[in-house]
Amino acid sequence: MLKAIFSLCVVLFSFNIYAYQLPELQSLEIMKISPSIDNIIFTFNRIKQYKYIRLSNNYFYIAIPNTKFTVKCRLKQRLDVEKIANKTIRKETRIYIRLSNRFNYKYNVILSHKKYLIVRITKKQQAVISKRRAPIVVIDPGHGGKDPGAIGIYDKEKNIVLSIALKVAHYLKEDGVKVILTRRNDTYPTLADRVAVANKDKADVFVSIHANYAAHNRRKAKGLGVYFLNTSSDKRTISLAARENGMSIAQIKDINRIILSMVQTTKIKSSKQLAEDVYKDTLKSGKKTYRYYSGRGVKQAPFYVLIGTMCPSILIETAFLNNPQDALYLHKNRFRTMLAKGIAHGILNFLQNQRISKGKYAYSKFSILK
Numbered sequence: 001m002l003k004a005i006f007s008l009c010v011v012l013f014s015f016n017i018y019a020y021q022l023p024e025l026q027s028l029e030i031m032k033i034s035p036s037i038d039n040i041i042f043t044f045n046r047i048k049q050y051k052y053i054r055l056s057n058n059y060f061y062i063a064i065p066n067t068k069f070t071v072k073c074r075l076k077q078r079l080d081v082e083k084i085a086n087k088t089i090r091k092e093t094r095i096y097i098r099l100s101n102r103f104n105y106k107y108n109v110i111l112s113h114k115k116y117l118i119v120r121i122t123k124k125q126q127a128v129i130s131k132r133r134a135p136i137v138v139i140d141p142g143h144g145g146k147d148p149g150a151i152g153i154y155d156k157e158k159n160i161v162l163s164i165a166l167k168v169a170h171y172l173k174e175d176g177v178k179v180i181l182t183r184r185n186d187t188y189p190t191l192a193d194r195v196a197v198a199n200k201d202k203a204d205v206f207v208s209i210h211a212n213y214a215a216h217n218r219r220k221a222k223g224l225g226v227y228f229l230n231t232s233s234d235k236r237t238i239s240l241a242a243r244e245n246g247m248s249i250a251q252i253k254d255i256n257r258i259i260l261s262m263v264q265t266t267k268i269k270s271s272k273q274l275a276e277d278v279y280k281d282t283l284k285s286g287k288k289t290y291r292y293y294s295g296r297g298v299k300q301a302p303f304y305v306l307i308g309t310m311c312p313s314i315l316i317e318t319a320f321l322n323n324p325q326d327a328l329y330l331h332k333n334r335f336r337t338m339l340a341k342g343i344a345h346g347i348l349n350f351l352q353n354q355r356i357s358k359g360k361y362a363y364s365k366f367s368i369l370k
């Protein structure tokens with residue numbers, strides 16, 4: 001499902017009558033996130049204290065006080081992790097981890113939900129001379145081909161979002177942005193294909209375009225929602241993500257767990273910024289044609305298509321296909337044009353601010369922003 005390699009290790013507990021009070025290691029997984037990033041995920045019943053000690057460039061240990069367990073591990077060869085061993089010294093269990101000595105590494109340790117201890121290992125890149133270049137934006141029209149998406153009053157989701165996406169691509173190109181569409185006609189790239197496109201071409205931004213559909217009991221639901229990737233416990237958001245991902249609610253809960261293990265604080269932060277920029281501009285532009293176009297806000301959700309991308313990524317639910325007024329406007333070419341202008345404007349705003357803060361792109365000013 002995910003293009004990641006898992007290596008699952010067995011954890012053996014020694015019997016301890018105080019175990020109910022103490023941190024217990026429940027599983028240990030090693031997950032390859034990208035060619036240069038491995039995550040080691042320790043799942044505990046609960047954990048408050050730990051120590052991370054770096055012994056050398058490729059050797060470190062995690063010490064957890066008041067525990068006693070044994071880790072048995074068979075490692076996959078493609079991973080950078082070469083050896084995992086444990087030792088209990090007085091009342092402290094140490095997990096020693098040795099990595100390949102062919103590279104230099106950077107480590108981040110994150111404790112999440114008092115349950116997951118995540119060690120992110122990043123292989124250091126050789127210094128690259130950064131070249132100023134045009135920003136690359138991936139536009140992903142949702143669904144397509146055998147997957148119609150939601151069936152609206154006037155049209156299927158796959159057709160409406162393709163029309164909007166092609167217009168967004170047009171406006172971005174006009175401003176010198178390199179645009180990659182995950183589909184340009186009625187075909188069905190898998191969710192993994194869509195993610196792969198963004199990563200292969202080292203995209204700066206990934207935007208997935210969709211249209212929403214309300215359940216029978218809330219037909220009044222309408223308007224724009226923009227989502228960035230994070231875990232969610234909100235019922236409506238989970239069922240929306242389940243529908244867009246083509247997965248069950250149970251699978252979404254798994255996805256939530258995977259997201260936790262892939263915490264990339266900087267990506268979440270910048271995705272949230274992108275979501276806010278696009279939300280604001282799309283709503284403003286849409287209202288120029290559709291006076292009662294309304295906004296539901298920027299939210300976080302566990303969308304599969306946003307998980308694997310390395311760049312800031314969002315998913316736009318433009319309006320509701322089964323709300324009579326929203327559907328009528330989604331069917332109008334003029335409204336789709338205004339949505340596309342707004343989306344492009346928001347993306348360019350985001351890129352421009354990034355350029356200023358990171359000195360990244362070759363373009364001094366995007367004309368659409370004037």
Ligand SMILES: [Zn+2]
Pocket residue numbers: 142143149150157209210211244
């Ligand atoms: Zn959709």
